[in-house]
Amino acid sequence: MILDLFSLLAIAAGGFFFLAGTVGLLRFPDPLTRLHALTKADNLGLGLVVLGLLPRVDWPQGGLKLIVVWLLVLLTGATVGQLVARVAQRPGPRP
């Protein structure tokens, strides 16, 4: 019961970050702020969803897989953010 409530709260909070990130992506004025919004959704949103799902999967196989997925998304998200920001800051015509 308490675990269900915990899952519900964590996943709802994760969903909120995805929603906020999407709103930011659509509304923010330039690439850097849009990236900021997007990476928040990926890192925190997915992290909270994974946290909420952890009590509902078998440990350790399922749980560790979920955590690894989150860590991989953190790594690639941060890298892609850096790469896009580099292109956005480069002078000259926007690709």
Next chain:
Amino acid sequence: MSVAWAFDAILAGTVLGVAAWIVVARETFAAVAGFIAYGLLLALVWVRLAAPDVALTEAAIGGGVTGVLLLGAAARLRGGATVPDVWPAAPLRLVAGALCTVIAAALAAVVLLLPEPAPTLAPQAAAALPATGLGNPVTGVLMAYRALDTLLEKVVLVLALIGVWSLAQDASWGGVPGPQGRAARAPDALVFLARLLPPVGIVVAVYLLWLGADEPGGAFQGGALLAAMWILMMMAGLAASPAVSDRRLRLALVVGPAVFLAIGLAGFFSAGAFLAYPEPWAKPLIVLVEAAKIVSVAAALALLVAGPPQRSPR
């Protein structure tokens, strides 16, 4: 109306919306970005249809490899790639639209008019599965019941690569894929990722290969992952792209189809038919073929992305 039904309806609507957007997008790059999203959404659809094998392949090939190929093509076409101002004449557009509508309606009708329950060979496939020693019926279909299709699929992959290579100019034939001259130094963040990710990717690829016998997974999905790791390292400048005349590279490309073919021919003597496996050895042989296939699939996909040789051999 349950939650699952609502989710499926939203998913189907989003897939159709993204598909329409790809068609009407005026910029090539935007259309390709849409196509990648479309591939990932389609993978979700396959998950909902309880076909995780297809979902994995769709995400890896439809979203991943095809996406990278199209991005490369879009970058090459940059400049003259917007929708032309000259439109075909109105009657032609009308006929094309009508024909497309007829095809879509016919497909929809065929799917909706299937008898209930739909004709299926699934029970027979599941019943014969113990003879192969496999646990995943999809792998059983791919490697035992319809092995010929799978073999030809691997050969087609090599033929496609030869097609790409044949676009090379005479001077650079047998040379190295990639643009002329020294490439700009890769950004540090990319180099960091290319150092950190491949060990994880290789482990997951081998895991997918091994798991393929009993669970969703297999050589194609694992091979696509290996190819992605190799491409990442080439992009970061950590691994030099090989000359297409490299003997080891060519060996890697043909080892999959060759092992498959050799075991298939051996089937004449050991099991009485082409591509048949002698029963107690079925599973080890299938795993051996899969292991050889993952090498060829990875090499072929990575080289398809690398493109035709553009630098002369050293």
